[in-house]
Amino acid sequence: MPFVNVKITREGATSQQKAELIKGVTDLLVQVLDKNPATTFVVIDEVATEDWGVGGVPVEAFREQT
Amino acid sequence: MPFVNVKITREGATSQQKAELIKGVTDLLVQVLDKNPATTFVVIDEVATEDWGVGGVPVEAFREQT
Amino acid sequence: MPFVNVKITREGATSQQKAELIKGVTDLLVQVLDKNPATTFVVIDEVATEDWGVGGVPVEAFREQT
Amino acid sequence: MPFVNVKITREGATSQQKAELIKGVTDLLVQVLDKNPATTFVVIDEVATEDWGVGGVPVEAFREQT
Amino acid sequence: MPFVNVKITREGATSQQKAELIKGVTDLLVQVLDKNPATTFVVIDEVATEDWGVGGVPVEAFREQT
Amino acid sequence: MPFVNVKITREGATSQQKAELIKGVTDLLVQVLDKNPATTFVVIDEVATEDWGVGGVPVEAFREQT
Structure with missing residues (x-):
């Protein structure tokens, strides 16, 4: 009886x-x-x-850096 | 100093x-x-x-099956 | 189909x-x-x-303080 | 940057x-x-x-019932 | 590769x-x-x-008590 | 009343x-x-x-790759 929790950023994943x-x-x-x-x-x-957050900053700022 | 996390489907639980x-x-x-x-x-x-999800499908689809 | 996670300090809770x-x-x-x-x-x-930790210190240190 | 947590009962899953x-x-x-x-x-x-626990009892007791 | 989850009550924390x-x-x-x-x-x-909840009641009721 | 969960790999973090x-x-x-x-x-x-796991493999295998 596994329990799996998937955390993703909210960026438009569809119901499908x-x-x-x-x-x-x-x-x-x-x-x-x-x-x-x-x-x-x-x-x-x-x-x-x-x-x-990743790299010490919110993910959007992180993406701009990289 | 316990910490309890209760996860339920959002289906109209009231504040009470x-x-x-x-x-x-x-x-x-x-x-x-x-x-x-x-x-x-x-x-x-x-x-x-x-x-x-349960049974490999989202919970509403699961309920229709059973 | 709720999922409940109970976190407690390990201090001898029995199987019962x-x-x-x-x-x-x-x-x-x-x-x-x-x-x-x-x-x-x-x-x-x-x-x-x-x-x-609680109060900024591990729980045993916290209990000694209070 | 997803984070996934998989919880399973400890029953001998191998490293593989x-x-x-x-x-x-x-x-x-x-x-x-x-x-x-x-x-x-x-x-x-x-x-x-x-x-x-499932069905109100620890999983081993649940399996004996079913 | 740590993963840290910070849970706080929703009370107006800013993006900053x-x-x-x-x-x-x-x-x-x-x-x-x-x-x-x-x-x-x-x-x-x-x-x-x-x-x-804390003290057996929702946090706002708890604050009124204390 | 925040709750913070810090997950790290087990690699000898001391009590201090x-x-x-x-x-x-x-x-x-x-x-x-x-x-x-x-x-x-x-x-x-x-x-x-x-x-x-990271990069699709357990963390030790990931470190060997990179």
């Missing part, structure tokens, strides 16, 4: 893409560890870019 | 129901482990149904 | 006490939000006291 | 299986959302069965 | 304050543990006050 | 270094957001290197 993530992660746990999909939960968190 | 969850979880930690309520935190996350 | 926490949290979600216990997960994390 | 989970989740994020693997983190938590 | 938190946490990990800032992630979650 | 992290994060929240240190929790998780 989220469904693909849910399916892909669940299939992976079935294949690798023989988990039961009915008790595999996947929760996606979208995080505003001002709330995600 | 959230307050009941907070009280219930806190009382439980006091009763079972003699924790101090003043340093017991409870954080509730409501998750959109398209962001919660 | 953990089972009481699991039962209590699950019952609470059934009572307050009519959740299905079969899809309610509760995960307990015990954290070493040197890894838990 | 963990590496397959890490690769699979990362590949999925690249395929579905065009994420950069170099900034995709995957953290696996193994949880003792007495610390994971 | 969030950037200061990101910078401060990252600098701290560089200074104390010699971590690479380019692979240090900081994610800030703002939580509605009705979703944060 | 952990105490410095706890102090530094707490001081930062006091300075930037005027939070009360007595209700600021910091929890440090050390993660085995085989359980932390």
Whole structure:
């Protein structure tokens, strides 16, 4: 009964893409560890870019630097 | 000083129901482990149904199947 | 299908006490939000006291102060 | 720069299986959302069965029931 | 490659304050543990006050008591 | 009443270094957001290197590549 939390920046992921993530992660746990999909939960968190930091700065500032 | 995170799908839980969850979880930690309520935190996350997967699909699709 | 994470300091909680926490949290979600216990997960994390800080110091130092 | 946390019960997952989970989740994020693997983190938590509850009881008791 | 999650109540933290938190946490990990800032992630979650409990009640009720 | 979770790879951080992290994060929240240190929790998780993936591989393999 795995629980998977996927955190991504909020940048327009569609419902279809989220469904693909849910399916892909669940299939992976079935294949690798023989988990039961009915008790595999996947929760996606979208995080505003001002709330995600990397390199000591918010992600948008980080991208401008690199 | 426990920290409890409750994740539920966003489906109309009221402020009153959230307050009941907070009280219930806190009382439980006091009763079972003699924790101090003043340093017991409870954080509730409501998750959109398209962001919660089970059985390899978003929760609404899962409910239609079952 | 709630997911609840309970973090406590590692100070000798027994298997029986953990089972009481699991039962209590699950019952609470059934009572307050009519959740299905079969899809309610509760995960307990015990954290070493040197890894838990409050008041700017590890918890054991905090208790000596207060 | 996704961050993925995979929680599973501690039941003998091997280093090889963990590496397959890490690769699979990362590949999925690249395929579905065009994420950069170099900034995709995957953290696996193994949880003792007495610390994971479902159906109101620890997971081992749950399995005996079902 | 640390990952830091900062949860605060949603009470008007500005983008500037969030950037200061990101910078401060990252600098701290560089200074104390010699971590690479380019692979240090900081994610800030703002939580509605009705979703944060302490002392067995939502935080606003708690503040009125104390 | 902030809650901060710091996840690092398990590579020998000392109790003294952990105490410095706890102090530094707490001081930062006091300075930037005027939070009360007595209700600021910091929890440090050390993660085995085989359980932390980046670039699609466990962190030790990643370091050998780069």
